[in-house]
Amino acid sequence: MMELVTAVGIGVVAAAGVWLVLRPRTFQVILGMSLLTYAVNAFLLTMGGLRVGAPPVLESVVAPDPAEYVDPLPEGLVLTSIVISFSMTALYLVVLLTSRGLTGTDHVDGEESP
Amino acid sequence: MVDLTSRGIGGPITSQLVDLTPHLPVLPIVLPLAVAGFMLLLEERRRIFKAGLGAATMAALVLASFVLLNAVAGEADGVIVYRLGDWPAPFGIVLVVDRLAALMLMVTSLLGLASFLFAVSGWAIVSPRFHSLFLLLVMGINGAFLTGDLFNLYVFFEVLLAGSYGLLLHGSGRARVKAGLQYIAVNLGSSMLFLIGCGLIYAVTGTLNMVDIMRVAADLSTHDATLFRAGLAVLSVAFLTKAGVWPLSFWLPVAYPVATPPVSAMFVIMTKVGAYVLLRTVALASGVPETGVVEFLSPWLLYGGIATVVFGSMGLLASSHLPRIASYATLVTAGTLVAAVGTSDQRVISGALYYMIGSTLATGAAFLLAELITRLRPAEAPQAADAAVEPVFGDDYETSLQTDFEGYEVGIAIPAGTAMLGGAFVVAALVLAGLPPLSGFLGKFAIVSGVLSGGPELSWAAWVLAGVVLFSGLATLIALMRKGIDAFWRPGEETVAEVRSLEALPIGILLALCVALTLFAAPVVTYLDATGAYLANPVEYAKNVLEFGP
Numbered sequence: 336m337m338e339l340v341t342a343v344g345i346g347v348v349a350a351a352g353v354w355l356v357l358r359p360r361t362f363q364v365i366l367g368m369s370l371l372t373y374a375v376n377a378f379l380l381t382m383g384g385l386r387v388g389a390p391p392v393l394e395s396v397v398a399p400d401p402a403e404y405v406d407p408l409p410e411g412l413v414l415t416s417i418v419i420s421f422s423m424t425a426l427y428l429v430v431l432l433t434s435r436g437l438t439g440t441d442h443v444d445g446e447e448s449p
Numbered sequence: 450m451v452d453l454t455s456r457g458i459g460g461p462i463t464s465q466l467v468d469l470t471p472h473l474p475v476l477p478i479v480l481p482l483a484v485a486g487f488m489l490l491l492e493e494r495r496r497i498f499k500a501g502l503g504a505a506t507m508a509a510l511v512l513a514s515f516v517l518l519n520a521v522a523g524e525a526d527g528v529i530v531y532r533l534g535d536w537p538a539p540f541g542i543v544l545v546v547d548r549l550a551a552l553m554l555m556v557t558s559l560l561g562l563a564s565f566l567f568a569v570s571g572w573a574i575v576s577p578r579f580h581s582l583f584l585l586l587v588m589g590i591n592g593a594f595l596t597g598d599l600f601n602l603y604v605f606f607e608v609l610l611a612g613s614y615g616l617l618l619h620g621s622g623r624a625r626v627k628a629g630l631q632y633i634a635v636n637l638g639s640s641m642l643f644l645i646g647c648g649l650i651y652a653v654t655g656t657l658n659m660v661d662i663m664r665v666a667a668d669l670s671t672h673d674a675t676l677f678r679a680g681l682a683v684l685s686v687a688f689l690t691k692a693g694v695w696p697l698s699f700w701l702p703v704a705y706p707v708a709t710p711p712v713s714a715m716f717v718i719m720t721k722v723g724a725y726v727l728l729r730t731v732a733l734a735s736g737v738p739e740t741g742v743v744e745f746l747s748p749w750l751l752y753g754g755i756a757t758v759v760f761g762s763m764g765l766l767a768s769s770h771l772p773r774i775a776s777y778a779t780l781v782t783a784g785t786l787v788a789a790v791g792t793s794d795q796r797v798i799s800g801a802l803y804y805m806i807g808s809t810l811a812t813g814a815a816f817l818l819a820e821l822i823t824r825l826r827p828a829e830a831p832q833a834a835d836a837a838v839e840p841v842f843g844d845d846y847e848t849s850l851q852t853d854f855e856g857y858e859v860g861i862a863i864p865a866g867t868a869m870l871g872g873a874f875v876v877a878a879l880v881l882a883g884l885p886p887l888s889g890f891l892g893k894f895a896i897v898s899g900v901l902s903g904g905p906e907l908s909w910a911a912w913v914l915a916g917v918v919l920f921s922g923l924a925t926l927i928a929l930m931r932k933g934i935d936a937f938w939r940p941g942e943e944t945v946a947e948v949r950s951l952e953a954l955p956i957g958i959l960l961a962l963c964v965a966l967t968l969f970a971a972p973v974v975t976y977l978d979a980t981g982a983y984l985a986n987p988v989e990y991a992k993n994v995l996e997f998g999p
Contacts (some may be wrong), residue, residue, distance in 0.1 A: 356638070361630070368637055375641045382652040409651065412600055416644055419607045421642075426614060427633050435619075437911045443634075445627040 337385050341377070349374035359448070361431045361441045368427065372420040376413050383409035457581035474546045476513045477591035480506060485584035490516035490913045493577050500569035503580045507565050510558040510587070517552040522976055530597075536796050538597070538994050539658035545597040547990055548809065548980040549732075549802075553725055556806055557718050559962060560813050561587050563955035570709035570951040573819055575620045575709065582619070586612030586715065593722050597994055599657045601649065601860045602726065603643050606691070610636050613719060616712040617673035617704060624707045632704040635690065635998055641688040642707055649680025654729040660994045665738040671944050678745055685746060692723030693783045694753045695760040701915060702764060706772035710820040713772060714813035719729065720783040721809060728790045728798070732984040736991055747791045751910055754788025757781075758917045762924035769935070774928050778881050781921045782808040788914055789896060796899035799981030804883075804892025804973060807966050809891070811880035814959040819878060821948055821956075822936050871937050876960045878933065888966040893918055895974075 348370050355367025355397075375426040383406035391407035393399050484506045488499055521527030529546040532538065546554075565583060573579040589609025596602050615635075618629045651657055653666040653673040666677055701720070705713050727750060734742035761780035765898040768774045780807060789801030876887065883889035897915045966973060983989070 356634070364634060368634070370637075371641055375644050379644060379648045382648040406655075408657075409648070412647070412651075415600070415604065419604070420637075420640075423607070423611070423633075423637055426611070427637065428615075430626060430629050430633060433621070434630050437621075437623045437626055440680065443630060445623065445630075 336430060337387070341381055344376050345377050345381070345426045348377070359442055359444075361443055364443060365424065365431060366428055369424055372424065374427065376417055376420070379409055379416060383407075404426075456896075464621070472515060472531070473517060473961070474529055474544050474595065475533070476589055477510055477558070478544075479571070480509060480513075481584040481591070485588065487580040488584070489580045494746050496574055497618045500573065500578045501583060504562070504569065506584060506964040507558065507562040507587070507627055510591075511555075511562055514551065514554040516557045517546050518555050518809040519547060521548050521551050522979075528990050529597060530993050530996070536780040537996075539656045539661035542601050543597040543994055544991070545656070546595065548983060549725070549728070550594045550804070552668040552802065552980065553721065554591060554808055556721075557590050557882065560718055560810060560959070561715060562907045563958045564711040564715040564817070564940055566958075567801075567952060567955040568709075568905070570949060571770065572620070576618075580613040582612050583715070584765075585609075586616060588612075590718060590722060594725060597659055597660065599647055599659055601657075602659075603640070603647060606643065606722075607640060609719065609722070615717065616715070617708050619712055620709045626676075628704045628707045632700055635700045635712070639687045639690040641867070642683050642690075646682075646684030646687060649676055649683065653677045653680070658994070659729070660977060663737045663742070664741060664991070664995070665734045666742070667737045672943070674740075677740075678742075680743060681730075681746070685730075685749070688723045688726045688730075688755060689787075690723070691720065692727065692787055693720045693757065693780050693782075694723075694787055695784070696781055697902055698757060698783075700762065700774045705779065705788065706770065707896060709815050710772075713775070714863045715780050716815040717775075717809055717812045717816070720779055721786070722804075723806065724783055724790065726788040727787060727986070731793060732987050733991070735985060736987040743793055747793050751786050751791030751914070753784070754784045754791055755910070755914055755917055757784025758921050759788065760784075762917070765921075765924040765928040768928060769932060771822060771932055771936075772816060773914065774925075774932060775815040775819065777928075778808070778815065778925060779811050781925065782812065785896065785921070792900065792911070792914070794899055795981035795985040796978075797896055798901065798984065799826055799974070799977040800892060800895025802977050803895055803966075803970075804889065806973075807880050807888035807892055807963050810959045810962050810966075811877045814873065814956050814963075815877045815881065817952075817956050817959070818870065818873055821866075821952060822874070825936060827858050827868065830939075864966040867937070869948060869953060871933075871957050873960055874929075874933055874937070876963065878926070878929040880963045882929060883922040884926065886967065888963055888970070889922075891967065891970055891974075893922060 352367045352370030352372075352374055355363045355370060358364065358367070369412050386405045389403060389405040391410050393404065399436050434445060440447055442448065451476040468617050484502060488502065491499060505971055517529070521529060527548060530538075531544040533542045533544065535541070561583075568579060568583065586609055588669045589605050589607075592605030593602055596605055602844040614629065614633050614721060618625055619634055650662060653669060653676045656662055656665060666674070669677055685763070686697070693701045705716055708716065727746075731743055731746060731750070734740055734746075758781055761777045761784055764777035764780065765774060768777060786801050786805050789797045792798070859921070879887045896918055900918075901913045
């Protein structure tokens with residue numbers, strides 16, 4: 336059940352993101368990018384297997400039982416990808432504002448479609 | 450495994466100091482990163498110092514790549530494995546220098562040195578912080594060539610993309626911002642595909658080390674193997690986008706021509722990063738035939754590459770503007786390389802690598818020449834950046850408001866500038882079109898002869914590949930001849946082009962390298978043949994990477 340809910344949730348967010356990215360306004364595109372990023376990060380997190388109540392950090396160093404812990408690597412990967420995608424989205428926002436300033440329109444082509 | 454110290458590199462001085470020679474493989478990443486960070490501390494007015502420091506860094510990278518190239522070329526299976534933090538693979542991240550990576554490092558640093566020298570002759574000052582961004586781009590590219598870890602590859606891709614976003618927007622103006630908007634969107638999308646692919650592959654194999662992934666993939670259950678292939682397919686879409694393979698290449702002819710010339714020249718190597726990763730994937734997979742990855746990927750690469758060459762050739766025929774011609778020539782090279790990977794024939798791959806070296810350098814030279822050629826007819830020159838950048842920091846004033854280089858003189862004007870431009874144009878055109886006597890011809894000859902020597906029952910794809918490779922040469926020739934006649938022979942208000950020594954030097958370096966590649970073809974081809982043979986059977990590579998202990 337948990338898998339199903341997570342999968343449907345990620346799918347809905349990703350679909351919304353894709354739809355927004357394909358819209359003509361730059362603001363819609365950046366919202367779509369953010370949603371897609373969320374979806375991808377959540378997807379990465381599930382790649383270590385979904386477990387409830389299993390910590391990723393070892394609690395005792397004496398003969399730890401790997402079965403009691405969740406794989407910490409995907410969480411490390413997600414952390415990296417959050418930082419990168421967040422900064423890239425911020426950069427994209429700046430370019431978007433520059434484009435708005437230079438062209439006077441918020442269309443992704445820099446001009447209104449006729 | 451190659452032991453750098455035992456080969457005498459480093460000299461007697463190492464006996465007194467800490468021996469740094471084993472750390473040479475990490476230098477192409479650490480050096481540009483450190484210098485780029487240091488440069489951010491200096492204000493923009495000290496551009497002469499920054500230019501000198503950057504040029505020295507690029508020269509040091511050329512030297513480091515050369516030493517690495519020599520070290521791996523000395524032995525049949527030369528591989529240097531550098532364990533970051535001394536964690537053994539697959540638990541830690543490894544950098545791997547083999548023949549292919551060393552070759553790509555060499556091409557990157559040579560092209561980077563030439564582009565950087567051209568940039569400091571003027572273009573570097575149209576917007577702030579060019580030098581740091583350029584070095585970060587170089588760091589990302591070098592890292593992508595060196596790393597042996599899938600997620601680390603993602604990080605280096607992001608570093609090189611971040612650098613390229615800044616560089617594409619360098620100089621600002623409406624056209625660049627518009628192209629940048631689309632370029633960033635496409636690359637953000639492909640980065641997400643990269644992450645999804647990474648995640649899927651990690652989920653089924655439980656490792657991120659590229660060699661280990663292939664080792665584990667050999668004994669996956671049918672269920673997991675399907676997921677593995679799905680992950681690999683998603684990952685390949687990301688790489689194919691970066692390589693500019695049709696139909697994922699629409700962003701390239703939009704973005705490359707509008708960037709400033711030295712930036713476009715450096716971008717030429719970026720499409721090769723995508724092709725390099727695909728080649729690396731296929732090479733590693735060919736060592737583990739049980740995975741079936743080679744059979745799975747090869748047709749896509751072959752047909753995609755052929756379609757890219759056709760698309761690039763048509764684009765060439767439709768272009769009259771030199772930066773556009775050079776952009777489509779970039780696509781043709783990338784397509785040829787990807788199609789060659791798709792044949793999984795070591796003769797074709799080594800021929801395509803030879804062709805790739807020459808055409809990368811010549812395309813870079815063509816981007817640099819494009820700007821100088823417009824000076825022949827100043828009245829028809831395209832408008833420069835239509836808006837100056839608003840200063841962000843106090844020291845930006847000096848640089849950002851300067852959109853032309855009046856009174857900023859570097860070097861002395863070269864006599865007979867027009868003749869020099871004409872000569873350089875002819876050399877670049879010969880290499881790109883693949884006409885004798887230069888390296889383009891030898892490269893294309895090697896590809897076609899490799900493709901057609903497959904025995905009596907050649908597949909139709911082999912004939913098509915040989916055909917489109919030759920056709921792309923014809924298309925390049927027509928496009929460049931038309932442009933050459935238009936630029937140099939058409940009567941009109943022609944001024945004598947003023948070419949400064951610091952602008953001529955990088956073009957001279959690139960074209961001299963193309964000529965040297967032809968003159969010293971024998972050692973280069975020997976090296977590349979060994980590369981092709983070694984990639985077809987990467988057992989040594991895998992053994993060295995996964996070797997435990999010191």
